Amino acid sequence: MEDVIVVIGGGPAGMEAALSLAGRGHKVYIVEKTNALGGHLARWDRLFPQQDPAQEILNDMLAGIKNADDKIEVICNAQVQSVKKRMRGLEVMLSNQKMILADAVLVCCGFDLFRAERKEEYGYGIYDNVLTSADLEERFKHKKVLCADGRVPEKVAFVHCVGSRDEKVDHTYCSKVCCVTAVKQACEIKELYPQAEVFNLYMDLRMFDRYFEQMYHKAQSHYGVHFVRGRLSEVSETADGRLQIKTEDTLLGRPMKITVDMLVLMVGMQACAQTEELSEKLDLKVSASDHFFETKDLFLKGNYAHTKGIFLAGACTGPKSLPDTLQDARSAAESIHRYLTA
Amino acid sequence: MKDFGFGIKKSGVIDLDKADMSLMREIAAEEPSFLHCFYCGTCTATCSAGKYTGFNLRRLQLLIKRGQLDEVSERISECMLCGKCQWVCPKGVNTRHVVMLVNKKLHARKIR
DSSP states (O other): OOOEEEEEOOSHHHHHHHHHHHHTTOEEEEEOSSSSSOGGGGGOSEETTTTEEHHHHHHHHHHHHHHTTTTEEEEOSOOEEEEEEOSSSEEEEETTSOEEEESEEEEOOOEEEOOGGGSGGGTBTTBTTEEEHHHHHHHHHTTOOOOTTSOOOSEEEEEEEETSSBGGGTBOSOOSSHHHHHHHHHHHHHHHOTTOEEEEEESSOOOOSTTHHHHHHHHHHTTOOEEEESOOOEEEEOTTSOEEEEEEETTTTEEEEEEESEEEEEEOEEEOTTHHHHHHHHTOOBOTTTOSBOOSOSSTTTTBOSSTTEEEOGGGGSOOOHHHHHHHHHHHHHHHHHHHHO | OOOOSOOOOOOOOEETTTOOOHHHHHHHHHOGGGGGOOOOOHHHHHOHHHHHSOOOHHHHHHHHHTTOHHHHHHHGGGOOOOOHHHHHOTTOOOHHHHHHHHHHHHHHTTOO
8 A cells, every 4th residue: 555645845855855755656736725836946046056046957847746645635725634643654634624644744834925015224125225135036027127207227235144143033044045046136126227236234154055256256256246345234215216225244343335226135944824723733843943843863763753754844844945945855755765664 | 612522422333324335435436455364363363463553354345345444544653564364365465555555545535
């Protein structure tokens, strides 16, 4: 008899794990709360570090799932209502009243983007020309990034660490992907509008992964992006609808101000809204420090939840880049396969 | 009028809207490695002139990029062009060439 796995969440982690599990001969149900697979990937334009189109990566994954439709069943517009332990495995009840007897459950509920409105001093939702990195990505898809009045921006500033490394919003952790995304987006603004002056306001530049440092180097040397070490303190609108921003150039030890046409807030990752609910239904542990799910350990049991038969993958266990998420999903599939065949 | 020393103090705020970025552009055009600096401070740590004067090449490069040319012109002559900074720079910035270009271009502007 084939083993049955319920995957909660149809983003990149859930899709990749489902593909790996199906490849090992297991039956997989992907339960997705929205009406389509893809998660945040579906809303992105190009991916760091080499500007691959997000849509192509997503299409490849969707094609894989379609090919494996004898093994993978996708259930959209549904959520997990309850999970009960049975003699053998787990009884998963969905919001559409469908019941699945599963041998294992994999939680891939991902992350939410930080709501930039919470940093009121940064003016998101107040001033028209303040965007988030996700808003900008949406505009890159249309190859047009214009100010609210239709002008091409002459000066654009990116603010790193919005909703990350910030005790005021209870997010003390680094979201990992915003630094490199800011460098990517700064370069993309210069590609689109070579005359624009672009400023990146950072606290530390965390260019930790392969090709990231080269991206930073290219942003400086080829695109002439200005990097300013200092966190944005506040922004205010000028009479002509531009934005005056204040920071300290901490490498010079002097306060600095500049007027820009557009301000982009690099919003970080936070535990998804369903975290608490799922933690109760599946008896999962949530970290008191960052509010993401805890795994059994960070090494050999990095995909095991504390409850038997339940596994975790992707950004629901902390901020991850897309390559990290995909690898984590494959590793979760391996862990589940070992658990089922032990 | 008697001067009691209550003059108007110049603001310490860098106003990038009014900053003179022309020197940065000219140096970057002639010495592209000028843009490669990531402000690690190795140059300043090894600088002989910096031991005895306030000369700080890391800071100086940044001041040029922020268009603060007054402070640059006050300090640039302290460099002895020994070139140790270039030996230690992990980004391969041609620091001596940068200093020579700064001298030349500030002269041309008659700032120095």
